[in-house]
Amino acid sequence: MLEVRGLCSGYGRARVLFDVDVAVRAGQVACVMGRNGVGKTTLLNTVMGLIPAVGGSVVFDGVDVTRAPTHVRVRSGMGYAPQGHETFAPLTVLENLKVAADGLPRSGEAIEEQLELFPRLRPLLNRRAGLLSGGQAQQLAIARALVAGPRLLVLDEPTEGIQPSIVAEIVEVIGQVAARGVAVLLVEQYLDVALGLADTVTVLDAGRVVHSGQAADLSREEAARLLAV
Numbered sequence: 001m002l003e004v005r006g007l008c009s010g011y012g013r014a015r016v017l018f019d020v021d022v023a024v025r026a027g028q029v030a031c032v033m034g035r036n037g038v039g040k041t042t043l044l045n046t047v048m049g050l051i052p053a054v055g056g057s058v059v060f061d062g063v064d065v066t067r068a069p070t071h072v073r074v075r076s077g078m079g080y081a082p083q084g085h086e087t088f089a090p091l092t093v094l095e096n097l098k099v100a101a102d103g104l105p106r107s108g109e110a111i112e113e114q115l116e117l118f119p120r121l122r123p124l125l126n127r128r129a130g131l132l133s134g135g136q137a138q139q140l141a142i143a144r145a146l147v148a149g150p151r152l153l154v155l156d157e158p159t160e161g162i163q164p165s166i167v168a169e170i171v172e173v174i175g176q177v178a179a180r181g182v183a184v185l186l187v188e189q190y191l192d193v194a195l196g197l198a199d200t201v202t203v204l205d206a207g208r209v210v211h212s213g214q215a216a217d218l219s220r221e222e223a224a225r226l227l228a229v
């Protein structure tokens with residue numbers, strides 16, 4: 001579904017990612033881990049085309065999108081919930097979902113599906129997104145990314161700073177989304193969440209892949225060691 005090969009990117013002349021390979025299959029969760037500042041968000045932003053790649057390739061569903069603008073990637077089936085659960089703060093929850101569903105053939109149904117996935121959002125439909133708690137806003141951000149029915153869902157630290165009960169709900173939804181056949185590329189700092197969801201794990205350090213493999217083959221101790229490098 002997604003094949004990232006030899007990806008290099010950065011900011012101006014400051015190179016952040018060096019030859020990063022990562023792949024995600026339909027129905028699987030690929031988790032990218034690493035300490036703060038190693039380049040995880042830069043990787044996701046480069047995959048989504050928000051930062052240009054200076055080397056390597058991003059192939060989605062067999063199509064090379066390395067130079068495609070973000071909106072083309074989104075239209076071709078890539079959904080993104082960036083770090084910090086970004087939503088349109090002055091708009092209500094429903095308006096946020098409507099903006100994301102704009103132009104879809106069955107937008108009402110698409111929004112209803114998200115409310116089934118995130119029942120906590122239903123009583124909040126008329127609340128401004130800027131007034132939501134962090135966990136509610138994160139659920140809205142994921143719902144927005146899902147509303148168009150992406151085949152790849154890219155999530156940047158969806159559990160960061162969120163109360164444990166909502167973390168459990170978000171983890172459950174990510175598992176359900178993958179079980180429906182969506183490929184999930186997930187940046188996650190919490191080891192338990194990551195190892196609980198992941199099919200594959202890629203660990204970055206200083207912009208390079210230092211571990212890549214099946215989650216089932218990675219012990220908790222080895223993962224903790226890699227993240228402490």
Ligand SMILES: Nc1ncnc2c1ncn2[C@@H]1O[C@H](COP(=O)(O)OP(=O)(O)OP(=O)(O)O)[C@@H](O)[C@H]1O
Nearest residue numbers: 011014016034035036037038039040041042043083
């Ligand atoms: N807009 C920017 N301009 C210049 N440098 C940046 C920019 N954004 C990030 N960086 C730098 O790129 C490097 C990687 O940052 P990135 O946010 O990708 O790391 P991360 O692994 O996602 O970290 P975190 O877990 O803290 O979110 C860091 O050294 C950071 O300072």
